[in-house]
Amino acid sequence: MLSVNTNTGAMTALQYLDNTNSQLQQTENVVSTGQKVSSAKDNGAIYAIAQNMRGNVAGYSAVTDSLNRGMSVTDTAMSAAQSVSDLLVQMKQNVLAASDTSLDSTSRASLAADFQAMSDQITSIVENASFNGINIVSNATGTGAGQSISALASASDQTQTITVAGQDLTVGTLGVGTAYTTQTTAAAMVGTVSAAMSTVNTVLSTLSSGSKKFSIQADFVSKLSNTLTTGIGNLVDADMAQESALLTSLQTKQQLGIQALSIANSAPATILSLFR
Numbered sequence: 001m002l003s004v005n006t007n008t009g010a011m012t013a014l015q016y017l018d019n020t021n022s023q024l025q026q027t028e029n030v031v032s033t034g035q036k037v038s039s040a041k042d043n044g045a046i047y048a049i050a051q052n053m054r055g056n057v058a059g060y061s062a063v064t065d066s067l068n069r070g071m072s073v074t075d076t077a078m079s080a081a082q083s084v085s086d087l088l089v090q091m092k093q094n095v096l097a098a099s100d101t102s103l104d105s106t107s108r109a110s111l112a113a114d115f116q117a118m119s120d121q122i123t124s125i126v127e128n129a130s131f132n133g134i135n136i137v138s139n140a141t142g143t144g145a146g147q148s149i150s151a152l153a154s155a156s157d158q159t160q161t162i163t164v165a166g167q168d169l170t171v172g173t174l175g176v177g178t179a180y181t182t183q184t185t186a187a188a189m190v191g192t193v194s195a196a197m198s199t200v201n202t203v204l205s206t207l208s209s210g211s212k213k214f215s216i217q218a219d220f221v222s223k224l225s226n227t228l229t230t231g232i233g234n235l236v237d238a239d240m241a242q243e244s245a246l247l248t249s250l251q252t253k254q255q256l257g258i259q260a261l262s263i264a265n266s267a268p269a270t271i272l273s274l275f276r
Contacts, residue, residue, distance in 0.1 A: 009264035017257035024250040036238040059155030060225040070151030071214035073131045078207040080129030085200045092193045098186035116179040126169045136166040164210030167203045
């Protein structure tokens with residue numbers, strides 16, 4: 001039946017064209033964002049899961065920053081301890097020379113001055129072994145001095161931390177703060193310096209172990225964060241090759257739909273030929 005009031009063909013063509021346009025708009029959005037789920041409107045459940053995982057990744061970023069700070073503080077302290085150890089080696093050589101009974105008093109006094117200078121250098125090193133205001137190798141009075149260092153180990157439980165205990169490498173604790181004055185006190189100082197070296201070696205071992213704990217945890221957190229990021233991508237990222245093929249197909253369908261609608265709209269004009 002031909003009718004000028006109702007064009008069924010045009011309505012059908014328009015319905016299919018609207019459907020194609022809707023699919024085309026969705027595909028263009030996927031292509032432009034690179035994501036098949038870029039908002040809750042696309043898929044509410046998947047979007048919620050992805051957002052939760054993004055929150056976890058952001059949390060692990062904060063954990064990584066905390067671990068890196070802890071590692072930096074510990075590494076700074078370890079560098080100071082290594083320098084102190086090197087100075088103690090020189091100080092041991094110094095007191096051994098000063099303990100020689102054949103040495104004259106003038107030479108011994110010169111060695112004692114060198115010993116005191118190295119002791120003062122240890123004090124300077126230890127007091128300046130700070131990172132971000134935290135010094136874990138000095139119990140001297142000062143901002144952050146003598147602290148332990150703790151870092152976050154988990155993004156879901158803030159009570160889980162990695163801690164490296166504060167150490168004390170001040171000359172008073174090591175017993176090398178005051179130089180010897182005689183051959184007898186120099187000889188006694190040999191044992192004191194040897195004990196100080198043993199103490200510093202223990203501190204170095206403790207700090208090295210702490211730095212490794214920070215490093216191992218940071219590596220684990222990085223891998224876990226990467227795994228979560230990959231998981232998010234699997235949930236929301238689009239297959240661009242597939243979307244490209246679909247985009248081309250829908251663009252073709254759109255053009256054909258427009259032509260079909262044009263043909264359907266011209267159909268009622270044939271009625272005029274009936275009145276000629």
